[in-house]
Amino acid sequence: MAVNFSKWCMGIRPSVYVKDLGKHVGKEVTLKGWLYNKRSSGKLKFLIMRDGSGYVQCVVFKGNVADEVFENADKLTQESSFEVTGKVKVEPRSVGGYELDATDVKIISIAQEYPITPKEHGIEFLIDNRHLWVRSKKQIAILKIRARIVKAIRDFFDSRGFVLFDPPIITPNACEGTSTLFEMEYFDLGKAYLTQSGQLYAESGAMALGKVYTFGPTFRAEKSKTRRHLTEFWMVEPEMAFYDLDDDMDLAEEFLEYIVQCVLTDKQEELKELERDTTKLECVKRPFPRISYTEAVELLKKKGNDFQWGNDFGGADETLIGEEFDRPVMIHRYPSEIKAFYMKRDPENPKVALAVDVIAPEGYGEIIGGSQREDNLDFLLERIKEHNLPQSFFEWYLDLRRFGSVPHSGFGLGLERTVSWICGLDHLREAIPFPRMIYRNTP
RNA sequence: UCCGCGGUAGCUCAAUGGUAGAGCAUGCGGCUGUUAACCGCAGGGUUGCAGGUUCGAUCCCUGCCCGCGGAGCCA
Numbered sequence: 001m002a003v004n005f006s007k008w009c010m011g012i013r014p015s016v017y018v019k020d021l022g023k024h025v026g027k028e029v030t031l032k033g034w035l036y037n038k039r040s041s042g043k044l045k046f047l048i049m050r051d052g053s054g055y056v057q058c059v060v061f062k063g064n065v066a067d068e069v070f071e072n073a074d075k076l077t078q079e080s081s082f083e084v085t086g087k088v089k090v091e092p093r094s095v096g097g098y099e100l101d102a103t104d105v106k107i108i109s110i111a112q113e114y115p116i117t118p119k120e121h122g123i124e125f126l127i128d129n130r131h132l133w134v135r136s137k138k139q140i141a142i143l144k145i146r147a148r149i150v151k152a153i154r155d156f157f158d159s160r161g162f163v164l165f166d167p168p169i170i171t172p173n174a175c176e177g178t179s180t181l182f183e184m185e186y187f188d189l190g191k192a193y194l195t196q197s198g199q200l201y202a203e204s205g206a207m208a209l210g211k212v213y214t215f216g217p218t219f220r221a222e223k224s225k226t227r228r229h230l231t232e233f234w235m236v237e238p239e240m241a242f243y244d245l246d247d248d249m250d251l252a253e254e255f256l257e258y259i260v261q262c263v264l265t266d267k268q269e270e271l272k273e274l275e276r277d278t279t280k281l282e283c284v285k286r287p288f289p290r291i292s293y294t295e296a297v298e299l300l301k302k303k304g305n306d307f308q309w310g311n312d313f314g315g316a317d318e319t320l321i322g323e324e325f326d327r328p329v330m331i332h333r334y335p336s337e338i339k340a341f342y343m344k345r346d347p348e349n350p351k352v353a354l355a356v357d358v359i360a361p362e363g364y365g366e367i368i369g370g371s372q373r374e375d376n377l378d379f380l381l382e383r384i385k386e387h388n389l390p391q392s393f394f395e396w397y398l399d400l401r402r403f404g405s406v407p408h409s410g411f412g413l414g415l416e417r418t419v420s421w422i423c424g425l426d427h428l429r430e431a432i433p434f435p436r437m438i439y440r441n442t443p
Numbered sequence: 444u445c446c447g448c449g450g451u452a453g454c455u456c457a458a459u460g461g462u463a464g465a466g467c468a469u470g471c472g473g474c475u476g477u478u479a480a481c482c483g484c485a486g487g488g489u490u491g492c493a494g495g496u497u498c499g500a501u502c503c504c505u506g507c508c509c510g511c512g513g514a515g516c517c518a
Contacts, residue, residue, distance in 0.1 A: 041481090042474040061475065078468080093476070113453070118479045119467040120455050124510060180516085197518090222516050223444075235518060314514080369518065414518030428518095439510075 018054035021088050021098045030085040031056070031100065032108070034135070035076045037118060045073045047102070048095070049084060050135070057091075058084050058100040065103060072105040078117070079135070081108035123427075130434060131443045141270035142430055145263055146419045152262040153236050153413075156255055157213045162238060165205035165212035167198030173393040180221040182231075194219035199410060200342070200397050202239035203373060206408055207400050213238040223438050227427040228315065228365055230416060232436035239410035245354040245372040248409035249330050252358055252368055253288045255413070256328055260284040263422055276424040280362060283326045290330045293352065296321055312338045319363040328367070332356040341383040342397075343371040356411070364421035370411020377401040 016029040033051030040046070043062035048055055060073040076082055083106040091099035115129055116136065126133045133139055157164075170184070170192050186192035198214035205212035215236045222229070238251065260281050263271070271278055291299070300307040303320055307313075312334075313321070322329060336345050336353040343353040358368035374380045380401055384391050391398075419431035429435035434443065 037479080039477045039480050040474085041477060044475045044477080046477050046480090048478090057478085059476080063475085093478080095478070113469060115453065115468085117454060117468045120479095122455070122511090125454065218518080220517070224516060225511095226513065226515095229517070233518065312516090316514095366518065412518060417518055 014051070018049070018051045018056045021056060024088045025090055026088065028085060028087050030083060032083050035078055035080045035082065037078065038076060047073060047076065047084065055096055056098060056100055057094040058086060058102045060102045060105060069105050072107050075107060075110060077111050078114040079111040082106060083108060127429065127440065134433060137273055139430065141273040142419065142423050142425070143433065145267050145270050145423055146431065148263055148267050149259055149415070149419055149422065152259045153215065156258050157238060162211045162213050163209045165202060165209065165214055166216065167195065167201035167214045169195050171195045173390070182219050182221045196220055197235065197237065197412060199237050199239065199412065202237050202410060203400055203408065206239040206241045207404070211240045225438055228417065230428050230432065230435055230437060233432070234415035235412050236415065237410060237412040239408065241406050241408045243409040244407055245332065245356060245409060248370050248372060248411060249290060249332065249356055252330065252370060252411055253286050256358070257284055257286050259418065260422060274423050281422065284328065288328050288330055289325050290332060292332055293334045296331050299324065310335050310337065315365055318359050318365045322359045322361050322363060325361060328358050328360050330356050330358050339371070341387045341389060342373050342380070344374040360421045362421070364417065367417045367421060368411050368413050370409065372407065372409040375401060375405045375407050377405065
């Protein structure tokens with residue numbers, strides 16, 4: 001019996017995407033996408049199609065097509081979906097360098113009046129329409145760079161013997177005991193919280209697998225209202241057995257260099273769309289400057305900032321320090337009092353912790369926070385008491401010191417801050433598809 | 444929570460104590476090379492809400508609501 005295979009084998013997916021038009025010069029192709037913009041000149045229409053992969057200008061000339069085709073082109077409104085068939089030609093006058101000489105235009109769906117016009121809009125309006133705003137050129141460029149950064153992060157660790165180790169999102173207590181967390185009722189077990197960090201769990205993973213990394217969303221219920229904060233953000237946290245603070249810093253700088261160089265190599269077009277000054281990114285090469293907290297305080301004082309040893313740096317302080325260098329700067333050995341309970345104190349100076357923060361250049365602030373972890377059971381018990389943390393919640397964590405404790409270190413990198421810095425954004429809300437902020441959880 | 448700024452057409456903004464204006468978007472018309480195209484015409488408004496002052500308030504005053512930016516906290 002004859003079977004009509006074509007009925008089952010042919011879907012509706014496009015056979016050609018805009019980014020590949022260079023391979024089809026002189027040939028007729030059919031593209032599917034949305035109308036980005038339209039200009040018309042009587043008998044001549046220019047349709048700018050976007051299909052997610054790129055943009056191409058399609059020329060519809062009344063004399064060359066059926067009346068119905070020309071009418072279809074006329075009916076298309078901004079963001080209407082359509083299919084266009086035509087011959088690909090090289091055209092320097094056209095954006096992207098190629099152009100489609102249309103022979104057929106099929107309407108898929110006419111868009112209603114599209115709210116995001118080619119003129120300027122306010123940020124509130126754009127965020128209200130975030131689900132549509134992601135179709136805009138700059139947003140597409142940012143989202144593509146974000147995806148490339150995520151791939152660079154995974155590639156970096158996967159190719160260096162790290163194992164992905166997923167921590168829980170729902171936790172029974174605050175990991176570090178400092179931040180305000182999102183609270184929930186967990187059946188009959190009482191209150192539970194959305195995680196603020198996977199780090200403590202990652203330590204368990206490092207004791208099992210040697211080198212691990214966690215990568216996922218984390219949550220902070222702080223009422224932060226600045227361009228540097230989101231309530232939901234992504235963090236990658238490597239954790240390594242038998243790494244001290246120096247090893248930790250070596251890894252952090254190699255990691256950042258790798259991410260930036262990947263974006264520079266693969267995302268030139270997107271960086272250009274964002275008008276990013278790439279010479280600033282090209283500087284991001286090892287070695288990064290390493291200064292102690294104490295040296296950073298002296299630097300601030302020299303710059304006329306009346307900063308007291310023992311305080312934590314604010315955003316303005318970080319910017320001042322960052323300005324001194326053309327690449328990320330690593331600040332290590334912070335006062336232990338302003339750092340988390342699990343950070344190991346420096347045996348040579350117990351007033352400071354073996355911690356490191358990496359400050360991005362150009363005022364982007366802290367993108368990495370890390371440390372060597374306290375591996376001594378007794379010291380860790382002391383810290384937990386000092387911080388007034390409930391020891392019972394940390395028994396499992398203390399077990400990691402009871403059963404074959406080793407020196408170990410790790411750090412956390414904030415994904416959106418990294419995206420924001422590399423893209424040169426002025427607010428974190430554009431670095432994630434759907435930002436969650438104190439006064440906004442929609443769309 | 445504190446400090447500062449704002450709310451006028453679908454969007455971005457302007458204006459004056461005396462009938463509310465532009466650009467974009469939308470509709471119609473024009474143009475064979477446009478690049479946020481351009482030109483002409485048209486529709487589109489309870490000026491955030493509630494009071495007060497005034498002959499008259501979008502404008503001045505009071506309160507409230509909403510938003511934005513910054514601080515603290517942090518990635």
